[in-house]
Amino acid sequence: DAGVTQSPTHLIKTRGQQVTLRCSPKSGHDTVSWYQQALGQGPQFIFQYYEEEERQRGNFPDRFSGHQFPNYSSELNVNALLLGDSALYLCASSPRGSETQYFGPGTRLLVL
Amino acid sequence: GENVEQHPSTLSVQEGDSAVIKCTYSDSASNYFPWYKQELGKGPQLIIDIRSNVGEKKDQRIAVTLNKTAKHFSLHITETQPEDSAVYFCAALFPGGYQKVTFGTGTKLQVIP
Numbered sequence: 257d258a259g260v261t262q263s264p265t266h267l268i269k270t271r272g273q274q275v276t277l278r279c280s281p282k283s284g285h286d287t288v289s290w291y292q293q294a295l296g297q298g299p300q301f302i303f304q305y306y307e308e309e310e311r312q313r314g315n316f317p318d319r320f321s322g323h324q325f326p327n328y329s330s331e332l333n334v335n336a337l338l339l340g341d342s343a344l345y346l347c348a349s350s351p352r353g354s355e356t357q358y359f360g361p362g363t364r365l366l367v368l
Numbered sequence: 369g370e371n372v373e374q375h376p377s378t379l380s381v382q383e384g385d386s387a388v389i390k391c392t393y394s395d396s397a398s399n400y401f402p403w404y405k406q407e408l409g410k411g412p413q414l415i416i417d418i419r420s421n422v423g424e425k426k427d428q429r430i431a432v433t434l435n436k437t438a439k440h441f442s443l444h445i446t447e448t449q450p451e452d453s454a455v456y457f458c459a460a461l462f463p464g465g466y467q468k469v470t471f472g473t474g475t476k477l478q479v480i481p
Contacts, residue, residue: 260411289468297473297474298374298457298459298472298473298474299412299457299471300471301468301469301470304468312468346411346412355400355461355469356402356414357414357469359404359412359413359414360411362411
């Protein structure tokens with residue numbers, strides 16, 4: 257059984273560009289959450305998707321947007337990249353009705 | 369607001385000794401407390417969790433205790449091994465937040481052989 261997968265593993269962009277990160281949840285999981293983890297810090301909640309809708313959002317600007325597909329996979333989009341967006345972006349999935357979240361390996365984004 | 373404080377930020381122990389990491393949370397209505405282990409270059413791995421109706425939970429060398437009155441919870445690792453070296457995060461699920469969890473700032477554990 258594959259765990260949570262994310263792509264790409266690493267990405268380098270320049271300021272002002274746009275980026276799309278992808279996540280496939282564990283089999284049987286229908287809820288996907290996205291987190292940003294800056295170096296040396298804990299993950300910060302960006303938003304959560306359930307039934308293709310954004311169910312909750314953390315304290316992140318509208319430059320951060322997402323989508324969930326019918327197969328429960330998800331994308332995170334970041335527009336107008338800033339240097340401060342450089343971080344590890346983590347996806348976590350949960351089965352329906354459970355608080356337990358399982359994380360993927362993350363996508364390391366570097367903005368130059 | 370939603371806040372989780374974690375101490376210490378770094379911890380060094382000799383192999384075979386015990387390690388204890390402590391966290392406090394801000395909202396007494398929080399009801400779910402997971403612990404994650406993160407190795408270098410990897411995503412966080414769930415190692416144990418506890419719900420507010422339980423005071424203690426054990427899984428082999430790992431245990432978590434919860435004191436709802438004091439709003440704190442702790443991770444205990446016994447008989448530490450070098451492979452326990454990693455960054456450990458506590459987290460709490462705040463009420464009304466679906467599955468949004470707030471993480472502590474992390475503890476870097478080093479087990480010295």
